[in-house]
Amino acid sequence: MTADANVDGAKLKTADVPTGSIKTDAAVLIHIEGVAKVYQRGRERIEVLKDLSLDVREGAFEALMGPSGSGKSTLLNLIGGLDEPSAGRVVVGGSDLGAMSEGQRAHWRSQNIGFVFQTYNLLPVLTAQENVELPLLLARLPAAERSRRAQVALRVVGLEDRRGHRPDQLSGGQQQRVAIARAIVTDPKIIVADEPTGDLDRQSADEILELLGRLNREFGKTIMMVTHDPAAAARATLTHKLDKGALA
16 A cells, blocks of 8 residues: 555555665666575585576566575565675665664564565464554554554455454465455555465465455555466566576
8 A cells, every 4th residue: 555545535654764875766666786695504505596686666566486495585585674685785665775784674674565475474362453453563553543554454455344353263365365464554665475375275366366466556566476376476467587596
């Protein structure tokens, strides 16, 4: 939901976040330049990404495909600020993520990124609405405002009538919808989705993909999605293939 998006008269607004001084093409939201990622496991040096460069334009819906171990999830984590590159630059919305401290990246993530994972990561003791409200606890909003925003997000994903249900009272597809509502409740610029349909049957998967497409088309969300499913990748407007840490 953009800053001026209106859903049945309710608005979600994005807080102002400093974007740094790095300039890129105005239409390029994600700029990845010569990125490498290396992990050290004892004496073993594991090179996951190798001199990778990629530009993603604002409002894009792009998929990352490739065999297991090709670096897809690592690249997604770098874009989402969950990790930092060993070399090169990851610039998102003008902010150089590698130049930030861990605390600065955490604050930046809370304002700019919505995460959707294969496992829904919902807290079983909380209702759907309480799960969606969780990211708003960091924003120090009044309880009434948190509730209002969570209801708007649940309305967008078609589950406002299930807001009082706990995860074990929801189907897998409904749980993923709640997870998507949680991802969009802060009105982020970017949604990063790591195998969002991996645990779902075909019908539920198609419904989730249609929802992601709607968030892209109607609300202008930039979406980066990792998937092994060709049917899921076909929903994206562009698919990148990774192999052994490099774009194929």
